[in-house]
Structures are given as structure tokens and as C-alpha cells.
Amino acid sequence: MVDRRRSLHYEVITSTRAEFPAVLNTEIPYSSEIERISLRRAPIPAYAPKSPVGQIYLTLWEEIEARLGWRKA
Numbered sequence: 001m002v003d004r005r006r007s008l009h010y011e012v013i014t015s016t017r018a019e020f021p022a023v024l025n026t027e028i029p030y031s032s033e034i035e036r037i038s039l040r041r042a043p044i045p046a047y048a049p050k051s052p053v054g055q056i057y058l059t060l061w062e063e064i065e066a067r068l069g070w071r072k073a
Contacts, residue, residue, distance in 0.1 A: 003030035024067070026060040029053070 003009050004027075016023055028034065033044065033053045040047060048054045 001030040001034060002027040024060070024063050026056065026063050028056060028060065 002013060004013070013027070031053050033048070033051065037044060043057070044051065044054045045057050049058070
């Protein structure tokens with residue numbers, strides 16, 4: 001999880017992207033909703049796919065699919 005308000009997070013993101021340009025672009029923001037995954041014992045897309053965080057996970061998966069060259073059927 002990333003909290004861009006924290007200077008250390010910002011510095012690590014910036015330096016990592018500069019050193020490793022192939023790193024995925026989608027960032028999972030720090031969120032209490034994400035922390036509750038362990039309580040629900042299910043991934044966010046399973047119980048809240050249309051939530052803002054659920055949409056971020058969708059974006060992440062789409063980026064992974066594109067990187068792998070997968071196509072949706």
C-alpha cells in the first residue's frame with residue numbers, strides 16, 4: 001500500500017520508478033478498506049468490485065493482463 005502523503009513513500013516510489021521503469025504503474029493506496037481484507041477473508045473485488053478501491057484492483061489486473069499479453073474472451 002502506498003501513502004503518497006508520506007515523504008518516505010514518495011521517495012521510494014520515485015526512486016524505484018527511475019531505477020526500474022518496467023515496474024507497474026498502478027498503486028494501491030493506503031486504505032482501511034484494504035486492511036479489512038483479512039477480516040472479510042475475501043479480496044475486495046469479490047465483495048466491493050465497484051468501490052473506489054475495487055476499481056483500483058481492476059486497473060491493476062488490467063495492467064498485469066496487458067503486460068502478459070492476455071486478452072479477455
